[in-house]
Amino acid sequence: DAGVIQSPRHEVTEMGQEVTLRCKPISGHNSLFWYRQTMMRGLELLIYFNNNVPIDDSGMPEDRFSAKMPNASFSTLKIQPSEPRDSAVYFCASSPQGNYGYTFGSGTRLTVV
Amino acid sequence: GENVEQHPSTLSVQEGDSAVIKCTYSDSASNYFPWYKQELGKRPQLIIDIRSNVGEKKDQRIAVTLNKTAKHFSLHITETQPEDSAVYFCAASNSGTYKYIFGTGTRLKVLA
Numbered sequence: 477d478a479g480v481i482q483s484p485r486h487e488v489t490e491m492g493q494e495v496t497l498r499c500k501p502i503s504g505h506n507s508l509f510w511y512r513q514t515m516m517r518g519l520e521l522l523i524y525f526n527n528n529v530p531i532d533d534s535g536m537p538e539d540r541f542s543a544k545m546p547n548a549s550f551s552t553l554k555i556q557p558s559e560p561r562d563s564a565v566y567f568c569a570s571s572p573q574g575n576y577g578y579t580f581g582s583g584t585r586l587t588v589v
Numbered sequence: 590g591e592n593v594e595q596h597p598s599t600l601s602v603q604e605g606d607s608a609v610i611k612c613t614y615s616d617s618a619s620n621y622f623p624w625y626k627q628e629l630g631k632r633p634q635l636i637i638d639i640r641s642n643v644g645e646k647k648d649q650r651i652a653v654t655l656n657k658t659a660k661h662f663s664l665h666i667t668e669t670q671p672e673d674s675a676v677y678f679c680a681a682s683n684s685g686t687y688k689y690i691f692g693t694g695t696r697l698k699v700l701a
Contacts, residue, residue, distance in 0.1 A: 507687050509688065509689075518678075518691060518692075518693045518694055519633070519678065519691040519694075521688055521689070521690075524687070524688050526687070531686070531688075532686065532688060567632065567633070571687065577623050577635040577638055578623075578635070578689065579635075580625075580632040580633050580634070581632065582631075582632050583632055
């Protein structure tokens with residue numbers, strides 16, 4: 477298994493541009509999570525899906541952030557328009573149904589200038 | 590709201606000594622407690638976990654203890670080695686939501 481696959485690994489964009497981060501969970505995993513990691517705030521849960529349905533998006537910072545999971549093998553996190561304070565590492569993670577350990581992807585390091 | 594506190598934020602130990610990291614959680618419904626290790630520039634990786642029906646779990650040099658009454662759990666690393674140097678995160682979750690609440694992390698440095 478290739479694990480959780482995220483793309484791109486690095487993204488540098490100008491303030492105001494749209495950014496789309498992508499994630500492919502492990503096959504058979506029913507839950508998918510998007511986290512943001514910064515030095516100041518640590519690991520923050522943004523949103524999670526169970527069986528492709530968004531369950532809790534209370535961590536999404538504002539309306540500029542949106543996430544979709546159109547099928548069991550793909551999810552996107554979009555920021556529009558991006559701002560410098562959105563600079564962070566964004567991790568996607570997946571887990572099997574039930575309370576089991578997450579497997580994290582390699583993350584996307586986003587820099588907004 | 591749900592919260593997980595983790596201490597200390599940084600920890601330096603001599604190679605061969607033991608390291609202990611402690612976490613407390615607020616949600617009494619939490620029943621699953623994983624620990625993650627994150628090396629610089631890499632993803633967090635699960636190193637050990639414990640469920641609420643047991644009080645202790647060991648895996649070679651790593652052990653985790655859980656006190657549900659006091660709502661705290663700890664990671665113990667014995668015979669530390671330089672490759673144990675990393676940031677360690679605790680988390681708490683309940684089977685109703687499956688989402689983790691992470692602690693703020695402990696940067697462990699093992700001095701050779």
